Amino acid sequence: MRPWPLLLVLLVALPLVAGVATLPPHDAPDAPIHTQVGARYLERGVAETGMKNLVTAVLLNYRGFDTFIEVVVIFTALAAVLALPKGSAPVPKGSAPVPKGSAPVPKGSAPVPKGGPQAPEPAAGSAARAARAREEERPEVASDVPVSPVVRFVVRLLAPFIAMFAVAMLFRGHITPGGGFQAAAVFAAVFIALGLALGQARAARLVPVDWRPWLQGVAPLAFALVAWIGWRLTGAFLGYPSDDHTAQEAMGFVLEVAIAVGGGVILARVFLEMET
């Protein structure tokens, strides 16, 4: 075992321990974390935001902008996965050296460098058409390991219930732990389970190709829309009208649904794109 990782870990551990050792004790109700901003949220949160689940209130209202950027982050992950080169071009071990860097394909008379794997795929007309073509060519069962009938049966049996649970989390999120993100995660879990058990093609049909460009961006778009509405209504970006609980709830609801749908679609698509 090489010693340097341990040394590095020790080097990091000592200052961190020193750092946390001098923090105020965390369980005490008079710690700054409870007496400062947090105290106001607990006292006036329900009145100011109309949400009983204060975590949701912080998430969507007080610090709604964070959540906006957060859905952007997850959208970034999808864009990243989509932007990476597709398909495989394996290089067997010990073959010709791969040129350092993304050696470009020269134009005109320039000789083509040997880096075959770096060459671009032929441009394939419209993205949507290409994507649909790929969907159709996809084998029924992506995995080469046959899926047991028991697993298939159980997944098919439970999927609607899990989905229902997700919907419940979404709609009960304002009074119980839960909310858009949790729902999105569960939606995606159902999708992945279905994809593994029934084949990706059948799972992929759950997210229609034509809708994908809109669905995957729905969360940031909904945030922008709500932010704009809030701006019109209250004069502040992402502002909620403080006296109108119906409007508050409606705006929060739109955001939660958008997060659940957008997040779920993004996670599902990331899964679909991760083919080897």
Place this chain on the structure above:
Amino acid sequence: MEVVDVRPILAPFVSFLCAGLVFGFGRSIFWRRFFTFLAAFIKVALVLSMLPGTLQGVVYVYQFVEFTPGIGIGFRADAYGMFFALVSSTLWVFTTIYAIGYMRGDRDRVRFFGFFALCVSTTVGVAFAENLLTFFLFYETLTLCTYPLVVHAETPEALRAGRIYLTYTLIGGGFALVGAVMTLNAAGTLTLAQPGILGLESGVATLAVIFLCLIIGFGVKAAIMPLHGWLPIAMVAPTPVSALLHAVAVVKVGAFGVTRVIYNVFGVELLQQLGFATPLALLAGFTIVAASTIALTQDHLKRRLAYSTISQLSYIVLGAALLTPLAATAAVLHIANQAFAKITMFFVVGAITRTTGKKYVSEIDGIAARMPWSMAAFTIASLSFVGVPLTAGFITKWYLALGALQADAWWFVLVLIASSLLNAGYFFPILHRAYFRPAKEPWPPLEPGRRFEMPKTLLIPIVICAAYVLLLGVTAEVPGMPFSVAQVAVEGFFAPPGIGP
């Protein structure tokens, strides 16, 4: 009296614009020549138009933009700057004529003439720099602009020379930058408009470091030994470049910088208190003698001229470092005197190489018969360097000697005498071979239909420059000639502090 006038910035800008036009449209020979000449004449006209005012003590100033708080890119045509600008813009005209003839049929002429114009632009920029920052900007730009000229031949030898040139000059530039920065820290200003901006209150140690940095920084280009290593090597460049480098632009910018440091950054009074100038004068004296001695041993014509240049440049440094008005006059004057004489010599050597292919002293036996005009010009230039009366060189030596005596440094007179003897020692053998030795083999005949020994574009600059060397020597006291400008400049250096020239 200071007058706000746009001409000090226009003068460098003209050749800058010219460079742009040459790069843009230079593929056509006609337009290339047209722009180059147009710019050269406009520039001379601009500088000359300021001359009457300068002689009456008017200083033209123009602040361009503020670069850092309180310090802008400013231009200021005082007498000394005018003197230098006159020399370089006049010589640009001649060098351009010569270069057109010399470079005929060579490749990459667009690049050559473009950077040529840039060099002149920056040289005039240095001449008119109002403060040390502006000075430094142009000084460094000059380094970069000369590099493509030095490596013009694109041979491995040229690339090596270019590398050495850059190493020397950029490190020098680094020292100059540090010096400028420290000056700003110590003095709070960088202006070159006053006879000295630094004061004793900065501490002797700081002042010593500043002096050392600035002198190293500018001394590299002035080729004070031991900072001269780049100069003989850079000889691989085409002859017009050597002429420009060695007579006008690069080395003179260095010498000009040293003078500015002595008279405008430190000031006579402070340097007399500090005594920093004495070691510099000694070093300059050493350079004068040592470089001349080395020149004796050189067989390659251009290398012999290069060591001669090193020696002659130190006249300027010596003159400045003696800190007396008469020596300063000599220093200022020598900028012009050495420039015209040395450029004549380079032109002649280039013409010899172009016409006969000879590059070594030992090869030119009897060449005077083949190239009488050239060798006559060369003779005049040699006499000037030796310091024969009625040539420009005599004026320098006379005032330098007087200045040395004024400074109670009589031993420098010995240096001057030794230098004159050495100059004779390495120039007269050339003349001897050219005039009195029989040719080893017949020289190539004149090309048919040609009246003179070489194309007129080569000959005319040679003749004019040589004539000018004589003219400077004969008419030194005539008003309007360089001497009168130099006197105005020196009055500025020795004016009491606080009163601009």
Place this chain on the structure above:
Amino acid sequence: MLLFGLDLDYVAVVMLFCVGLYMLVAKSNLLKKLLGLNVMETAVFAFIVTAGMVEGGDPPIMVAGTSAPFASPIPHAMVLTGIVVAVSVTAVALALIVQIHAHFGTIEIDELKELP
């Protein structure tokens, strides 16, 4: 819980962080490295949630059946955001690992380094 003046909950968090860091730097398998990164992330989230807890606190949901003291809601929102970020990073990392595997046929650093 305190021991020698040290808050053991926090110390446990730091230890978890270090375990993750060790996995990240010492393991050769890229997937294990990624798992290490996730452990580190979890450690930081645990730190934030721990800090927001209060002795005998209820979740900050103002419905019948909960009563003061409440845990602070901000750490929960922070951690939720953090988790999403962590998921995103993991997704991108997995996509890259998949690519590396497709291209080189291995995800062991030791073997990747031996490739020409």
Place this chain on the structure above:
Amino acid sequence: MTGPWAEALPWVIALPLVGAALTPAVAVRRPRAAGFWAWGVLLVTAVLAAGLVSELLARGPFSYELGGWPAAYGIELRFDHFSAWVLPLALLFVVIVPFSWRYLDHVMPDERRPPFYALLLLNAGGMIGFCVTGDLFNLFVFTEVVSLSSYALVAVGGRGLAAFAALKYLFIGAVSSLLMLFATAQLFVLTGSLNMAEVSLRLAEVGGGTAVMVAFAAYAVSFMVKAAMFPVHVWLPDAHAIAPSPVSAVLSGMVVKVGIVGMLRVYQIYYGAEVLELGAFNLALVWLGAVSIVMGAFFAIFQDDIKLMLAYSTISNIGYIVLGLGLASPYAVIGASVHVFNHALIKATLFLAAGSIIHQTGFRTLSDLRGVARAMPQTSAAMAIGAVSIVGLPPTAGFVCKWYIALGAFEANQAPFGFALVFGALFIFIYYIRMLNAFYFQKPVHAAVAQASETPWSMRGPVVLLASLCLILGVLGGIPLTFVEPAVLDLLPLWGP
């Protein structure tokens, strides 16, 4: 006391982000339209940024309370003088994106363009948000937008090695982000707030202590990694060299500056609170900066690949900036801040010019590219100007910062560092002069290089524009000062000895 433009503050962040979310939808029929869409969005963003800067110049720094919540309770956006960086940032994107239209032809098939441009927009939006947010946790989230899109952008161009470089970048970057989150959490635990101004005030009440110091150290290490300082630079060269050239320009010119801007923000908090004596830390920064300058140059000398060479020079240049920050004298900090912008400009010039050459010839090493200047005179001239500029020789933009930082070094009585700075830069010139010699003064070895044609105008225009700016800003060096000077003078009275 805010004018009409202040209302645009959240939108200048939201616009590129929403634009990114819409990109796949907009480009669903014509993938190449994504490029034009991204450009349009960035153009509008730049206009908004210009409006914000005009507001800043007219009325000074201003805030925006998101959702109408008072600063500490919601998230506050703060547009101060350091935030003015968003304008050049947006403008550089506006220049770089058109370059990528044609450049991507050899990098990726059309169908992957929409996500690529979405990533670029996200990157831009993330950086803009990073510069204007006044909330520590929000800062972290924006960091993640920037980082995540950067990881992916590194890998879009190639397969195996590109993915590997991106993954290395990702691991190191993710750890640094975690450190940042950890430090944020610590400050939150100590002060109970996430708003920067509030945290600063509360820290002054809480006073110093090990935890405060550790938080600072965690921030510092985190931002140093982001900025690729010398000991933690290992991720940078491969990632920046292997990415497509427009991406390299973005990463090398702007994304590493996230670390610098972040450091400035942390300085604002800590100096405002006056809880830590940062003299020793500044001295360490100075040393690290000096070492970075030298090591970056040292590694670059041995590179044959032009983009790898440029990538290493980023390390050197970050060294300048950090050296300037550490010197902590007004001129030095001004120089460092100005260099944040000037280096972005110069690096964009260099990477785009290098990209043009690679795009037209198919070669990327100096030994292959000999004599390319004859075939591509304008691009090579831009490369030459960039090279002179990055070494800090006049009359180019690079000189301005060298001048200031050198001035600052002597002002702070740190003469040795002044010397190191000036001559370290010359050391760097060794490898650029090698490049220029190869381009201009050596015979071509490949027919493809000798016969290469100039780039199409959509690529040449940006390169020529950027190179001209390098020259213009070398003369009009005072312009960036308008923004930087007030910011630095605000910060410095609180600065260490």
